[in-house]
Amino acid sequence: MIYLDGITKIYDKSSKKALDNISVHIKPKEFVIFVGLSGAGKSTLTKLITHEEEPTSGKITVGGIDYATLKKKDIPYLRRKIGVVFQDFKLLPKKTVYENIAYALEVAGISNKTIRSRVPQVLKMVGLENKDKSFPRELSGGEMQRAAIARALIHEPKILIADEPTGNLDPKNAWEIIDLLLKVNEYGTTVILTTHNKEIVNTLKKRVITLKNGKLIKDQEVGRYTLQ
Amino acid sequence: MFTTLYRLLKTGFTNFLRNGWLSLASTIIMTLTLITISVFLILNIVLTQGIQTIQDKIDISVYLSDSAKGQTVLDLQEELSNNKDVKKVKYVSKDEAKQRYQEKFKNNPQLKESLEDNGENPLPASLEVKTYNPDKLESLLPVFEKENYKGMIRKVSYKENKEVIDRLFKATEFIKKIGWGLAAAFIATSLIIIFNTIRTAIYTHRSEIEIMKLVGANPWFIRWPFLIEGIMYGVFGTILALIAIYITLRLLAVSFNSYFGGENTGDQVFAFLLKNLGTLVVLMLGVGITIGVTSSSIAIRKYLKKS
Numbered sequence: 001m002i003y004l005d006g007i008t009k010i011y012d013k014s015s016k017k018a019l020d021n022i023s024v025h026i027k028p029k030e031f032v033i034f035v036g037l038s039g040a041g042k043s044t045l046t047k048l049i050t051h052e053e054e055p056t057s058g059k060i061t062v063g064g065i066d067y068a069t070l071k072k073k074d075i076p077y078l079r080r081k082i083g084v085v086f087q088d089f090k091l092l093p094k095k096t097v098y099e100n101i102a103y104a105l106e107v108a109g110i111s112n113k114t115i116r117s118r119v120p121q122v123l124k125m126v127g128l129e130n131k132d133k134s135f136p137r138e139l140s141g142g143e144m145q146r147a148a149i150a151r152a153l154i155h156e157p158k159i160l161i162a163d164e165p166t167g168n169l170d171p172k173n174a175w176e177i178i179d180l181l182l183k184v185n186e187y188g189t190t191v192i193l194t195t196h197n198k199e200i201v202n203t204l205k206k207r208v209i210t211l212k213n214g215k216l217i218k219d220q221e222v223g224r225y226t227l228q
Numbered sequence: 229m230f231t232t233l234y235r236l237l238k239t240g241f242t243n244f245l246r247n248g249w250l251s252l253a254s255t256i257i258m259t260l261t262l263i264t265i266s267v268f269l270i271l272n273i274v275l276t277q278g279i280q281t282i283q284d285k286i287d288i289s290v291y292l293s294d295s296a297k298g299q300t301v302l303d304l305q306e307e308l309s310n311n312k313d314v315k316k317v318k319y320v321s322k323d324e325a326k327q328r329y330q331e332k333f334k335n336n337p338q339l340k341e342s343l344e345d346n347g348e349n350p351l352p353a354s355l356e357v358k359t360y361n362p363d364k365l366e367s368l369l370p371v372f373e374k375e376n377y378k379g380m381i382r383k384v385s386y387k388e389n390k391e392v393i394d395r396l397f398k399a400t401e402f403i404k405k406i407g408w409g410l411a412a413a414f415i416a417t418s419l420i421i422i423f424n425t426i427r428t429a430i431y432t433h434r435s436e437i438e439i440m441k442l443v444g445a446n447p448w449f450i451r452w453p454f455l456i457e458g459i460m461y462g463v464f465g466t467i468l469a470l471i472a473i474y475i476t477l478r479l480l481a482v483s484f485n486s487y488f489g490g491e492n493t494g495d496q497v498f499a500f501l502l503k504n505l506g507t508l509v510v511l512m513l514g515v516g517i518t519i520g521v522t523s524s525s526i527a528i529r530k531y532l533k534k535s
Contacts, residue, residue, distance in 0.1 A: 050442075052441075073447070075444075076441075076444040076445060076446055076447065077444065078444070079441070079442065079443065079444030080443070080444035084442055090435065090438065090439055090442070092435070092436060092439060103439075103443075104439075104443035104444075106235055107440050107443065107444075107445030107446065107449045107450075108443070108444055108445060108446065108449075109231075109232050109446055109449070111231060112231060151443065152443075154443075155443070155444065
């Protein structure tokens with residue numbers, strides 16, 4: 001599904017390497033956790049997969065598409081195959097939950113009819129069917145993150161990237177989000193979770209890839225949180 | 229297709245409204261730019277036409293005394309006709325002069341009847357001379373000074389016409405220079421102000437743009453609302469400029485008329501405007517939309533580079 005081959009990323013010439021010769025292969029339907037402290041390179045890695053950033057050297061192939069040969073006009077179509085959620089949710093404050101999710105379809109030129117049928121489905125999946133008319137400010141952190149996940153899932157992506165999705169949440173809400181990600185994974189979506197929450201990492205018993213200062217220091221099939 | 233168009237227009241329109249004061253500033257400067265360009269263009273055309281009309285009129289009228297002999301008049305007519313600067317010479321008899329007078333004052337019975345008072349026609353016969361170039365009128369003066377014509381010429385009238393033409397020429401040249409200068413300055417200002425407005429709009433919508441890119445929006449879905457905003461400045465600018473020009477011309481028509489010595493220039497400008505309203509609207513929209521779209525495009529290219 002995702003091949004990263006000898007990836008190095010340097011943001012500007014004077015700075016140090018954000019990623020240093022990383023090679024990872026993620027299989028379809030896998031649940032992978034990237035662990036690392038702030039600045040370890042987790043976010044850079046997710047930005048490379050979503051093609052927000054390009055590697056300084058190395059090769060990226062996602063779903064058979066070689067990013068080196070990907071045309072600019074095809075990037076939007078790639079992004080619809082990769083859902084992303086962030087620590088800060090990135091919901092539009094002046095739109096309701098329903099509108100926030102519908103927006104992702106509108107800007108892709110999807111018809112109103114399809115929007116009307118698809119948005120309620122995905123809202124139900126994340127358990128927000130009764131919050132469709134609420135504005136983000138009226139929601140709890142957990143609900144906002146679920147709305148963000150609903151938006152990420154609206155194009156039925158093959159890959160869901162969750163970049164520190166529980167960073168702003170209390171433990172109860174954090175676990176609800178993790179449960180939702182597990183559910184999404186069960187339905188067949190590859191999930192990439194980045195976190196530095198020790199409890200979550202240790203409880204999930206999933207594949208853990210540990211990054212430190214831009215280097216891959218550990219890749220375990222059933223991993224544990226080993227950073228101090 | 230229709231849905232997408234509707235969404236783009238709606239977004240563009242919302243951006244326009246939410247940009248508040250900046251949109252207002254952009255619309256005003258666009259209006260001023262279009263007014264400047266249109267007014268100078270119209271004035272230029274009307275004045276050029278005015279010059280043409282006056283040039284076609286008679287340049288010199290040579291009024292003949294009643295005692296002038298037929299053969300001498302013919303000699304004078306021939307000599308004038310042979311001059312290389314003269315286009316045409318026409319003999320107007322006393323009777324014809326009377327007819328013209330009556331025609332001219334047909335609505336004023338008192339003046340009309342004043343001719344009939346003593347049964348005699350007081351109007352002189354005349355030669356009407358049309359030259360190729362009103363600047364060359366002086367070259368004809370020696371002809372009228374000649375001994376054999378002296379007694380038969382009552383009066384040579386030419387000055388008035390030339391003055392009007394000179395005035396119009398000067399006005400046209402002045403208006404051209406000022407017009408191009410002002411138009412260039414206003415276009416430059418418009419481009420800068422609209423560029424800044426769109427740049428601010430892009431900045432205001434940065435989180436929306438980020439999310440659009442994130443969820444795989446079509447690139448033109450991100451760009452077009454800003455282009456539409458640019459187009460709107462052109463459209464609203466045109467509407468406001470047309471209203472402003474209409475009102476101003478209505479008010480100014482009277483003073484224009486008196487300045488150009490009863491040539492009704494003000495009315496001519498107004499008639500010209502009405503007659504060419506379609507062309508004017510197309511021209512203003514063309515200029516306005518080009519300015520708007522150019523500014524937006526530059527701003528978009530500069531601030532929406534990464535996709």
